[in-house]
Amino acid sequence: MFGAIIALIMRSTQSLPCRNASTGDPALLAEADQCVKCGLCAPHCPTYGLLQNEADSPRGRIALIQGLLQGAIENSPGNRQALDRCLMCGNCEQHCPSGVRFTRLLDDFRARSYSRSVSIAGLLRYLLVSRRLLRRLFALWSLSRKTGLAAFLQASWPAHQRVAKILAFLPAQPAGKIKTIPLTSAKKTLSLFSGCLSPDMEPRLINSSMRVLSALGWQVEVPSAQGCCGAMHQHAGDQRQAQQLLQINAAAFSSKQPIVALSTACSAQLQSGFQAMHDTHQAVDILQFLQQQDLTRVDWRADEQTLLIHTPCSLRNALAEPDLIHKVLACLPNSRLLSLPDNERCCGAAGSYMLEQPALADALLQPKLDALALELRQQPVILVTANIGCRLHFVAGLRARGIEVPVCHPLDVLAAALPIEEAISPIPCLPKRGTG
Ligand code: SF4
Numbered sequence: 001m002f003g004a005i006i007a008l009i010m011r012s013t014q015s016l017p018c019r020n021a022s023t024g025d026p027a028l029l030a031e032a033d034q035c036v037k038c039g040l041c042a043p044h045c046p047t048y049g050l051l052q053n054e055a056d057s058p059r060g061r062i063a064l065i066q067g068l069l070q071g072a073i074e075n076s077p078g079n080r081q082a083l084d085r086c087l088m089c090g091n092c093e094q095h096c097p098s099g100v101r102f103t104r105l106l107d108d109f110r111a112r113s114y115s116r117s118v119s120i121a122g123l124l125r126y127l128l129v130s131r132r133l134l135r136r137l138f139a140l141w142s143l144s145r146k147t148g149l150a151a152f153l154q155a156s157w158p159a160h161q162r163v164a165k166i167l168a169f170l171p172a173q174p175a176g177k178i179k180t181i182p183l184t185s186a187k188k189t190l191s192l193f194s195g196c197l198s199p200d201m202e203p204r205l206i207n208s209s210m211r212v213l214s215a216l217g218w219q220v221e222v223p224s225a226q227g228c229c230g231a232m233h234q235h236a237g238d239q240r241q242a243q244q245l246l247q248i249n250a251a252a253f254s255s256k257q258p259i260v261a262l263s264t265a266c267s268a269q270l271q272s273g274f275q276a277m278h279d280t281h282q283a284v285d286i287l288q289f290l291q292q293q294d295l296t297r298v299d300w301r302a303d304e305q306t307l308l309i310h311t312p313c314s315l316r317n318a319l320a321e322p323d324l325i326h327k328v329l330a331c332l333p334n335s336r337l338l339s340l341p342d343n344e345r346c347c348g349a350a351g352s353y354m355l356e357q358p359a360l361a362d363a364l365l366q367p368k369l370d371a372l373a374l375e376l377r378q379q380p381v382i383l384v385t386a387n388i389g390c391r392l393h394f395v396a397g398l399r400a401r402g403i404e405v406p407v408c409h410p411l412d413v414l415a416a417a418l419p420i421e422e423a424i425s426p427i428p429c430l431p432k433r434g435t436g
């Protein structure tokens with residue numbers, strides 16, 4: 001069976017000649033050997049669905065890892081291509097009767113063969129480590145928009161239009177310092193993990209979260225020494241950097257109060273990272289946190305609206321909470337909650353995947369945009385998703401189609417539904433194309 005799968009993969013990847021077998025990494029091989037090659041995972045794998053290629057299925061990827069570890073397949077970029085095309089969405093793990101922890105297996109395999117390379121995603125990972133540098137770049141981008149340089153760059157840099165589109169999502173003004181809302185009646189304090197991109201790309205979300213948490217009686221601290229969660233570094237194989245970032249965050253946050261994270265991918269990374277380090281910090285996603293609160297203590301406004309919900313893979317698989325957005329937003333009277341069709345399929349954002357595999361990322365997004373456009377013919381909708389990468393990917397895709405739809409985090413929806421004196425302004429629509 002294994003030989004037949006390898007032969008199939010070699011044909012589909014047009015691989016280079018094999019090297020002699022070698023012993024590889026026994027622990028990693030033992031993990032890969034848990035796979036009995038039943039193929040039950042394949043129908044649930046988005047890349048297999050798209051490419052119909054054994055190498056791009058979970059089973060094919062595991063066989064590739066085994067072949068590479070044993071030296072039966074040459075470790076060339078061409079042979080590793082199917083591994084690079086994995087979204088790390090974790091869908092396969094949900095349907096595997098043998099309990100293969102595929103994303104961990106691929107993380108560990110990538111760590112074993114990790115080498116720094118020059119790429120847009122590599123540059124992004126480098127920038128995420130330095131908040132100060134990132135902020136300066138954001139400020140520079142805001143300035144270039146005022147002078148017209150941004151429009152020139154976008155027009156003259158067609159190969160990287162995706163990056164330009166994402167940059168266009170930045171607010172016109174650099175974000176100011178995060179202000180804590182004083183709340184004298186608050187008895188309890190929590191720490192907010194804002195993530196490395198949200199403070200500049202979505203300053204509104206931090207404001208929304210603080211208002212909602214304050215309305216629920218919480219004093220919110222936002223430690224300034226916090227860093228990136230390290231998820232992108234972890235999944236790219238740079239485990240050393242991911243570990244360093246976890247240690248920076250462990251030092252920045254108190255272990256005596258909950259750490260509440262704003263993005264599901266960050267929440268999953270902090271939870272699994274602290275657990276692996278045997279660290280006592282308790283990280284929780286803001287939706288998980290809200291589920292534990294008494295949401296009925298707020299007199300939510302009863303505006304009629306239709307919320308079209310996209311479930312990020314990190315929420316569905318890594319945090320194992322597929323219905324959490326629905327559960328939390330169910331507190332809103334008169335809101336109609338709809339699921340985006342085919343919600344169990346990744347949208348293609350997948351961290352830096354949308355930059356590294358733009359054609360596949362786009363192909364995965366298109367059916368979701370089609371479904372959204374269809375729904376829009378019936379009624380106005382607000383697209384809601386709990387991960388920043390998904391939001392940016394949807395925004396880029398919607399802009400490309402010229403569709404104007406608000407795309408926001410559930411906390412933005414809640415903040416807009418607070419009683420009038422506490423609410424923040426209604427959720428804005430995306431800026432028109434060309435205005436950035
Ligand atoms: S993690 Fe997702 S894309 Fe990767 S093999 Fe599993 S189902 Fe397929």
Ligand code: SF4
Pocket residue numbers: 034035036037038039040041042058059062092095096097098099100
């Ligand atoms: S379902 Fe599990 S055991 Fe079966 S092929 Fe997929 S990864 Fe292997």
